[in-house]
Amino acid sequence: MVAFAPGGGSDRSARVIAQALNELEAGFDVNVENKEGGSGAVGWSTFLSEEGNGNTLLVAETAINTLPKVYDVPFTYRSFTPLVMFAEDSRIVVAPKDSPYRTCAELVEASKNQRVVAGSSGRTGADSLVVHELTEEGASIDVVPYGSTGEVLTALLGGQIAAAPASAASAKPYLESGDFIGLCTMTEKRYDDPLLGTVPTAKEQGLDATVTIWRGVLGAGGIADVQRDYWIARIHEAMNSQTYRDYLAKDLLIPANLSGAEFGAFLDRYDQRMQEIFG
Structure with a gap:
């Protein structure tokens, strides 16, 4: 089950x-x-x-x-x-290719003055831990819960939300296609992957935020x-x-x-x- x-x-x-x-x-x-x-x-x-x-x-x-x-x-x-x-x-935070935010640090800063809506697979799972970590770093994020990561990424594609945490495997195809950009990873070190390795960690952006x-x-x-x-x-x-x-x-x-x-x-x-x- x-x-x-x-x-x-x-x-x-x-x-x-x-x-x-x-x-x-x-x-x-x-x-x-x-x-x-x-x-x-x-x-x-x-x-x-x-x-x-x-x-x-x-x-x-x-x-x-x-x-x-x-x-x-x-x-x-x-x-x-x-x-x-x-x-x-762990998790990577992604946004649409035309997002005004290019990093998690920018998303955190923008959320202090404007409404930022993110998706989450459930209210208390890994995605919620990402939101918690960003909130601890000063972000103010409104969260829309969905039933699975697949539903979250579909909502992101449809413009219903501005950003989303996701597993690396789930997000990678959208990064490869250019539909999404990576704002940061919540890992201790960058992913050992040619594409995902180009996305900096939250820590590299000055945010004390990791999720395992x-x-x-x-x-x-x-x-x-x-x-x-x-x-x-x-x-x-x-x-x-x-x-x-x-x-x-x-x-x-x-x-x-x-x-x-x-x-x-x-x-x-x-x-x-x-x-x-x-x-």
């Missing part, structure tokens, strides 16, 4: 993991079900009903930490079983240890596949491999950081 609409980074990661698992030919067939709505709340609330079911997997990311900090929902990340964190991601999100697989709450261990082992096998390696390269992701209790400890630390931001 993935709690966001088709076309975004969460959906893509779910489909890659499903494909890599199916390539194992281990006697099961993994299908992806999208349960979008409520910035992830619909899907994650639905997954609660799978308590004890070892045949269900949830591909999730940072928003499962942040959503309960903002809304009254019946779950937290602790409602589910940590299996494997398989990648880390995690991507991982969780099991239902209350599953048996043997079920947890089984899926950790299968996911590790899937991560040895060319499908997974191609995904990391194409989507410009940072490889990660935390599992079981180690993944759980990471989530605890990450949640403390999100509490500082959204609490």
